[in-house]
Structure formats: C-alpha cells, structure tokens
Amino acid sequence: MGEVVEIQGTWPLADDRAQGFAEPRVEPVYTVRFPAGALWGPPGGHWVQVELWESYLEVVA
Amino acid sequence: MSGHHSDSEIAVRVRRLEERLIDAGLTSDEQLDGIIGQILSGSPANGARVVARAWVDPAFRGRLLADANQALGELDLSMSTGPQTQRFTVVENTPTVHNVLVCTLCSCYPIGLLGPSPSWYKSEAYRARVVREPRAVLAEFGLELPAETEIVVHDTSAESRHMVLPLRPEGTAGLGEADLSALVTREGLIGTAAV
Amino acid sequence: MTVTLHAMARVNDVGGQSGFGLIAVEPDEPPFHADWEARVYALNVAMLRQGVYNLDQFRDAIERMPPAEYLAASYYERWMAAVESLTAAAAPAPRADDD
Numbered sequence: 372m373g374e375v376v377e378i379q380g381t382w383p384l385a386d387d388r389a390q391g392f393a394e395p396r397v398e399p400v401y402t403v404r405f406p407a408g409a410l411w412g413p414p415g416g417h418w419v420q421v422e423l424w425e426s427y428l429e430v431v432a
Numbered sequence: 433m434s435g436h437h438s439d440s441e442i443a444v445r446v447r448r449l450e451e452r453l454i455d456a457g458l459t460s461d462e463q464l465d466g467i468i469g470q471i472l473s474g475s476p477a478n479g480a481r482v483v484a485r486a487w488v489d490p491a492f493r494g495r496l497l498a499d500a501n502q503a504l505g506e507l508d509l510s511m512s513t514g515p516q517t518q519r520f521t522v523v524e525n526t527p528t529v530h531n532v533l534v535c536t537l538c539s540c541y542p543i544g545l546l547g548p549s550p551s552w553y554k555s556e557a558y559r560a561r562v563v564r565e566p567r568a569v570l571a572e573f574g575l576e577l578p579a580e581t582e583i584v585v586h587d588t589s590a591e592s593r594h595m596v597l598p599l600r601p602e603g604t605a606g607l608g609e610a611d612l613s614a615l616v617t618r619e620g621l622i623g624t625a626a627v
Numbered sequence: 628m629t630v631t632l633h634a635m636a637r638v639n640d641v642g643g644q645s646g647f648g649l650i651a652v653e654p655d656e657p658p659f660h661a662d663w664e665a666r667v668y669a670l671n672v673a674m675l676r677q678g679v680y681n682l683d684q685f686r687d688a689i690e691r692m693p694p695a696e697y698l699a700a701s702y703y704e705r706w707m708a709a710v711e712s713l714t715a716a717a718a719p720a721p722r723a724d725d726d
Contacts, residue, residue: 372629372630372631373629373630373631373632374628374629374630375628375629375630379519379591379592382591385589385591385683385686386683388681388682388683388684389683389684389686389687390684390687391680391681391684400591401630403630403632404584405632407563407564407585410563410564410643411564411643416567416583417566417567417582417583417584417585418582418583418584418585419563419584419585419587420584420585420586420587421586421587421589422588422589422591422592423589423632426633427632427633428630428631428632428633429630429631429632429633430628430629430630431629431630431631432628432629439661439663442661442663442704442707443661443662443663445707446663446666446667446670446707447663447666449667449670449707449710449711449714450666450670452714452718452720452721453670453673453674453714453718455718456714456717456718458673458674458677458679458714458717458718459670459673459674459677463669463673464666464669464670464673465669467668467669467672467673468665468666468668468669471658471665471668471669471672472658534642536640536641536642536643537639537640537642537686537690538639538686538689538690539702547658548658548659548668550652550653550656551651551653551656551702552650552651552652552653554702555650555651556641556647557647557648557649557650557651558650559641559642560641560642560643560644560645560646560647561647561650563642563643564642564643564645569650572649572650573650573652587642
C-alpha cells in the first residue's frame with residue numbers, strides 16, 4: 372500500500388492512447404509513494420515513488 | 433550491443449525503413465538530420481546550468497521545485513526538443529533525503545534536456561535492481577550513503593520526466609555559477625552519484 | 628490517501644525482479660554507438676511529430692514484442708522493430724523480389 376503525495380492534474384490514459392483511441396479517457400494522475408517493504412517484502416528501508424493513473428489504483432483508506 | 437544481428441545487417445534494414453518513410457512523404461533527410469542535431473545538442477551541461485542557478489539563487493530554486501517547466505524558460509531551456517513536451521519535475525536532495533531516478537518499464541529520461549541516456553540507465557539490471565536494493569546499487573556506483581539517509585527511488589512514467597537537484601558540495605561558497613555547473617555530473621543529475 | 632495497486636506485468640516490467648547481476652557502465656560512452664541508432668532515433672521522433680503514432684503506441688509496440696525477441700534485441704533494435712510495425716500501414720513496404 373502506498374500514500375498519495377501529489378496529484379498531477381489530469382492526463383489522457385496511456386493505455387487508451389496506446390490503442391490509438393481518438394478520445395482517450397482522461398484521468399487524474401497521482402504521485403504515489405510506496406514503502407519498499409510493501410512492494411518487495413523485508414528488509415525494505417527505502418521509498419519507491421511512481422506516477423499512476425486513477426484506474427490503476429484502489430483507495431484503501 | 434546484443435550482437436544478435438550484425439551492425440551492417442541492421443544498418444541496411446534501417447536504411448530501407450528510412451527510404452520507405454521518406455518515399456511516403458512522412459519525413460525527409462533534412463528533418464532527420466535536424467532531429468539528430470537537436471538530440472546531440474542536449475547534454476548534461478544543460479541540467480548542470482539549472483543546478484548551479486538553483487544553488488546560487490534561492491528564489492529560482494523555489495520556482496524550479498514548484499514548476500520546473502516554467503523555470504527552465506528563465507535559462508532559455510525547454511522540455512520541448514525531445515519526442516514530445518513533458519511535465520518536468522526536479523527533486524531535491526537534502527542532508528537526510530537522497531533521490532535516484534529510474535524507468536523500470538522502459539527508459540524514460542529527460543532527453544530533451546540532458547541528451548541521450550547512458551546504456552546502463554536503460555539496462556534490465558539497473559531497472560530491476562535500483563527499485564529493490566538502491567543502497568547496494570548506489571554503492572556499486574561508488575556512492576556510500578549513511579545508514580540514516582532516506583532513499584527515494586523515482587520510477588519515471590510516460591507523462592513526466594525528473595531530474596535530481598544534488599546537494600551543493602561543501603567548500604564551494606566562493607564559486608560562481610559557471611564553476612559550480614562544471615562540478616555537476618550526469619550521474620549527479622540521475623542520483624547515482626553525489627556532486 | 629492510502630492506495631493499493633492493481634497488478635499488471637509484461638516482459639518489460641522488470642522492476643524489482645531478481646537474478647540480474649552487476650550493472651555494466653561503459654566509460655565515456657558516445658550518445659549513439661552506430662549511425663543507424665541515431666537514424667532510428669530520428670525516424671521515431673519524426674513519426675511522432677508527424678502524428679503517425681503517439682508515444683504510448685510506440686511504448687506499447689515495444690512492450691508487446693514477444694519476450695524472446697524483446698530480450699534478444701538491443702535497445703535501438705527494439706526501437707527499429709517498433710517503428711517498422713507502427714508505420715507498416717502508413718508507408719507499406721514495396722513488393723521487392725528479395726522481400
């Protein structure tokens with residue numbers, strides 16, 4: 372699980388653009404910070420920060 | 433180089449592709465030469481200028497961290513010379529936080545500003561390992577960080593490009609912008625080295 | 628806000644995978660290792676500017692390469708394969724005897 376640290380505004384969804392859709396879905400892009408341990412298990416100890424479109428994510432809390 | 437095809441074999445295939453696209457009216461020799469000239473003029477020296485300005489001018493540093501695309505204009509630089517205009521973000525190292533960049537999916541890199549990326553940045557080994565064991569990877573690059581330094585690995589995506597604002601080295605208080613920018617390396621801007 | 632990520636993986640999605648060794652760094656590496664690499668780079672930028680395809684289509688063309696082909700190809704060989712496939716419709720190959 373990660374924390375949203377920034378909202379980057381809205382951008383056309385890469386997956387729709389990849390298929391050449393004339394009107395790709397436009398979604399908010401979030402900068403999300405994951406503790407390494409949550410991605411790869413122990414030992415962790417650093418952060419991985421990624422930009423993700425809204426539909427890649429599920430709100431947990 | 434993978435060595436799976438000979439270079440001359442590929443050169444012929446690329447030449448054929450190029451002729452096909454020129455014949456179809458989609459590009460021209462002049463345009464291709466222009467694009468190559470443009471990418472070769474991009475160099476880490478551009479990023480170094482940005483860093484040096486941020487080191488000497490706190491107000492510029494603030495604008496750079498808030499809106500890097502806009503701030504680049506003050507130095508007559510822009511993110512528009514690469515394949516497409518991109519959102520540009522500068523992440524700042526501090527005495528307690530070290531940033532390092534990667535593109536795990538492909539090779540996203542601020543080409544328009546820094547020039548072509550080094551092969552190691554595009555390698556599977558770097559992309560796979562730096563998100564998982566950055567401390568070990570940085571040590572291989574010769575950067576041993578104190579255990580208490582927090583490491584943030586930025587995995588660049590298609591929509592934006594990043595650059596690291598390294599810590600200004602000690603003992604450089606007397607240096608001007610030009611001398612400072614000469615200290616900044618490409619690896620410093622990616623985060624695999626300190627400056 | 629706390630979020631979790633949907634899984635997705637293709638051959639290019641190497642982040643966090645193990646089994647990779649030391650990272651090879653080439654000292655004083657030139658921007659391109661051969662002229663054809665620079666030409667492929669320029670062809671891709673030209674096609675993007677011309678709107679023949681977009682950057683996401685380009686990335687997708689690389690990412691859906693068959694894994695064996697992807698892993699065997701050098702970086703700019705992947706680019707060449709993508710430009711070839713994405714321009715096949717807009718600029719069909721001439722029917723030549725040796726093709």
